[in-house]
Amino acid sequence: MGYQITDWCHSIIRPHAVKQGVYIDATMGKGRDTLFLCELAGKEGSVWAFDIQEQALDATRALLDKHGYGKNVHLIKDGHEKIDRYFAPKTADVICFNFGYLPGGDHRIATQAGTSLAAVQKSLKILKSGGMMSLCIYSGGDTGFEEKDCILSYVKELSAKEYTVIVNEYYNRKNCPPLPVFIFKN
């Protein structure tokens, strides 16, 4: 098991795999999270992934092809803030967000506080009871702090009866380490 943020998030998500599950990658990027969700979904589950950049869809398609995945995967070129146009309430088992910009891409095309918050709010409705969401949140540098602050203030106020929110911390790392956040729908 690795301790970098994506490995850490995957290790928390992994036990939540269910048969015939619906898995959503809300920020496809180069497809590493999409690939992980395909592994979880197996043949019976389905995977949906969103990104606003064609480059991300191309990279993800190539990665999935290389690993023999393709069936049951839907790559959608659209903003995750419109996720409610694709899914009915209480239909997803796992929703995964990895905010920021495409690795190796244009840093100006990155997730934004307003749309990220809208996507998280809508995704909570789309989650089934017993489902979970993971958020990899970055801050500092090109990213700034608005998105992180906005999401953290929102999730802090979620009803404890309905959700369990766990915020992890790379406690001994300097310079704005990434923040893994998990939301479990009770």
Ligand SMILES: C[S@@+](CC[C@H](N)C(=O)[O-])C[C@H]1O[C@@H](n2cnc3c(N)ncnc32)[C@H](O)[C@@H]1O
């Ligand atoms: C840090 S990357 C994701 C990394 C990715 N999960 C991986 O495994 O490589 C963030 C991605 O979010 C995408 N993005 C930015 N705004 C978005 C939006 N409104 N909806 C969906 N994706 C968005 C960017 O284009 C970028 O590819």
